Amino acid sequence: MPARRETGRAPLSVTAPAGARLRLLDTFTLEASGTTVDLPEGQQRLLAYLAQHGPSARAVVAGTLWPEATEGHALANLRTGVWRLNRLLPGLLCVDGFRLGVSPDLWVDSRQQEALATRLLHHEPGDEPWAGDEVSTLWQREFLPGWYDDWIIFERERLGQMRLHALEHAARLLILRRDLNAALRFALEAVRTEPLRETATVVLVSVYLAEGNVADAVHQRDVFTEHLWRELGVEPSPRLASLVPWPRRSSPTSVMPT
Structure with missing residues (x-):
């Protein structure tokens, strides 16, 4: 549908939680508002991938993070991971019909390096x-x-x-x-x-x-x-x-x- 294609081309921009910082060098640590946020391993990998690669197609993210799963199962895992991250920290992920990314306000040490x-x-x-x-x-x-x-x-x-x-x-x-x-x-x-x-x-x-x-x-x-x-x-x-x-x-x- 035309509207859906337009949504897919729209820039991803969401405000991250205050003071959100992600460390991927020497450790995995997510901080928001001065507090360390504990994430399950699956959500850690999803966030790390999106933070390092930037906005990515859903199918690419799912296939990379769950390479041994069927396409349908991998996409289902991705939907669950996105829902859980959005519930825990609204605004951390940028989501549209085709792509996923992280808020440009999220500080990421590997990208700084x-x-x-x-x-x-x-x-x-x-x-x-x-x-x-x-x-x-x-x-x-x-x-x-x-x-x-x-x-x-x-x-x-x-x-x-x-x-x-x-x-x-x-x-x-x-x-x-x-x-x-x-x-x-x-x-x-x-x-x-x-x-x-x-x-x-x-x-x-x-x-x-x-x-x-x-x-x-x-x-x-x-x-x-x-x-x-x-x-x-x-x-x-x-x-x-x-x-x-x-x-x-x-x-x-x-x-x-x-």
């Missing part, structure tokens, strides 16, 4: 995206740990890679600005998150060299080399060696366990 990482990676001269309070989201590491739905695993990897690239890029920019204390903080967080990530180690070594701390740079190179050999049986790329060359009387293999 992604927006900040995008700003960092597209930084322009004079912009200081690392200077605001929002930078704290970069210290939240993992999207919904302990959840293993296929879409969550994909988002966890995607967001994790964006975060690491943003940490490394911010550290490089801060080296250029000679803000070495801040650069060190970003580089250390990148290495702490992924100790076997060579690009993170390269940035950290670069910070040490910019500070004039050659001994720290050599130590970090050696620690990374030993760790890489022990875990993967491979040597670092020439890029790391070009930053801190090996002495002529030594070689990378001399620090590797036999």
